[in-house]
Amino acid sequence: MSFVWLFNSIHACIHAKVPSSDQHRPTIYPSSYRFTEKAVSIYCDCKKYRQAARIRKWIAEAKEKSNNYEEAIAQFKMTTQYYRAAKMDLQVLECQRKVGYLLARSGKYDQASEAEQEIARSEELRHNLSKYSAQHSFFRAILLLMARDNCDLDQVKTVLQESMQLDFRFETSVGCAFLNNILHVLVELENDAGTVHHEFADHIFDYNELYPFDEIDLELLERIYSLHFDSEMDE
Amino acid sequence: MASNFLDRAPNLHIEEDIQHFIKAAEAFLIASKWRDAALAYALAASMYHLELDALNEAALLYTEAGLVADKFDSGEEYFSK
Numbered sequence: 001m002s003f004v005w006l007f008n009s010i011h012a013c014i015h016a017k018v019p020s021s022d023q024h025r026p027t028i029y030p031s032s033y034r035f036t037e038k039a040v041s042i043y044c045d046c047k048k049y050r051q052a053a054r055i056r057k058w059i060a061e062a063k064e065k066s067n068n069y070e071e072a073i074a075q076f077k078m079t080t081q082y083y084r085a086a087k088m089d090l091q092v093l094e095c096q097r098k099v100g101y102l103l104a105r106s107g108k109y110d111q112a113s114e115a116e117q118e119i120a121r122s123e124e125l126r127h128n129l130s131k132y133s134a135q136h137s138f139f140r141a142i143l144l145l146m147a148r149d150n151c152d153l154d155q156v157k158t159v160l161q162e163s164m165q166l167d168f169r170f171e172t173s174v175g176c177a178f179l180n181n182i183l184h185v186l187v188e189l190e191n192d193a194g195t196v197h198h199e200f201a202d203h204i205f206d207y208n209e210l211y212p213f214d215e216i217d218l219e220l221l222e223r224i225y226s227l228h229f230d231s232e233m234d235e
Numbered sequence: 236m237a238s239n240f241l242d243r244a245p246n247l248h249i250e251e252d253i254q255h256f257i258k259a260a261e262a263f264l265i266a267s268k269w270r271d272a273a274l275a276y277a278l279a280a281s282m283y284h285l286e287l288d289a290l291n292e293a294a295l296l297y298t299e300a301g302l303v304a305d306k307f308d309s310g311e312e313y314f315s316k
Contacts (some may be wrong), residue, residue, distance in 0.1 A: 029305055031270075035277055036301035042284065042294040055298055062305070 033059065044082075053082035053091065060098075069106040073099055093123050093130060100140070104216050109144045116141035117159070125167060135170035138163040140216070142179050146186070147220040151227065153186055178207045186228055197229060249286045253279045257296075260303075269306040276300035 036055050043052035060075030076099045083091040096119045103112035120137035124130040142163065145156045160179060164171040181203045189196045204221060207213075213221065243250075256279035263272035280296035283289045 031273060032301045032304035034301075035273065035280075035297045035304055038280070039294045039297035039301060042290050042297065046290050046294070048291075048294075051294070055301075 049082045049086040050088065053079050053086060053088075056082055057095070064102065069102050073102045073106070076102065089123070089127060093119070096123060097137075100137075101216065104140075104144060104220070109148045109220075113141045113144035113148075116144065117163075120163070121166065131167075132169065134167050135173045135175060138167065138170045139173075139175040139179065143217060143220045143224075146182070147223040147227070149227070151224075153183065153190065156183060174207065174210055178203060182224075186224075189228055200225070200229070246287055249282060253282050253287075256282070260299075264303065269303055273300045273304035276303060 036059055040052045040055050043049070043055070056075060056079040060072050060079055063069075063072035063075055076095050080092055080095040080099070083095060096115065100112055100115040100119060103109075103115055116137045120134040120141065124134040124137060142156060142160055145151070145159060160176075160183065164176060170176050182200065185196050185200045185203065188199075204213075256275050260272045260275035260279065263269075263275060276296050277300040280293045280300060283296060284293035
């Protein structure tokens with residue numbers, strides 16, 4: 001019963017959170033883009049990377065609003081470079097997270113997983129204040145690995161263990177326990193064990209009670225379910 | 236002070252032109268003529284950039300032009316170039 005309710009609510013959440021406003025807005029207008037590009041190039045010539053990054057970020061957000069994820073990702077990557085040149089670590093992290101989020105939204109799970117791992121390893125664990133957020137990036141990266149089309153459970157297991165070694169906070173977190181449980185269920189499913197449907201739903205339900213999933217997590221879990229369980233049910 | 240004035244003297248008429256362009260842009264903004272306002276800002280910016288080599292002012296005005304140009308209605312025609 002809980003299983004059906006959970007997946008119905010997941011489905012409702014995903015479709016409720018599709019941005020409805022600005023759907024018909026074409027994109028940032030060409031003239032506006034041309035002027036702001038000129039401003040960015042002038043700021044870069046003057047080595048004022050902070051101002052250049054702010055304008056580039058505005059362009060990227062406009063692209064994202066118009067649901068043009070490909071170009072938004074490219075713009076956010078350039079913004080990251082500018083912020084890095086201006087030595088603004090917090091903004092670098094913010095833009096990298098945005099790139100990871102957009103890659104996940106556009107269905108590029110491989111690249112999104114790599115981006116999340118890169119964020120955790122090279123940015124979050126390096127700084128005292130952001131190291132507590134690394135566990136969330138590792139969690140998302142491993143969920144993304146599980147949601148790939150050609151999901152290799154051995155690789156997921158390896159990445160999970162590497163992440164646990166890198167960050168002891170992740171190792172002792174509820175998220176890590178949840179991922180271990182899900183991985184165990186998927187391995188059991190491959191070995192044709194029974195009653196795994198119920199276990200999968202129970203783990204999701206328990207974790208959701210403690211830390212509610214966001215829209216991307218729910219989308220990934222729905223995809224993991226459809227990849228692994230639907231094929232079993234067809235057989 | 237006097238030397239500074241003398242240094243700037245050859246460019247004073249250009250600065251005056253730029254100020255007029257900016258005033259025109261502000262007037263277009265009040266009249267909600269976004270396209271004309273953006274063009275006026277862009278002209279002022281290009282004059283700062285090419286004539287006076289004042290990069291900071293040019294970048295600020297180009298940014299302003301970009302922000303104003305983004306206010307076009309979706310039904311309005313874009314710039315031809």
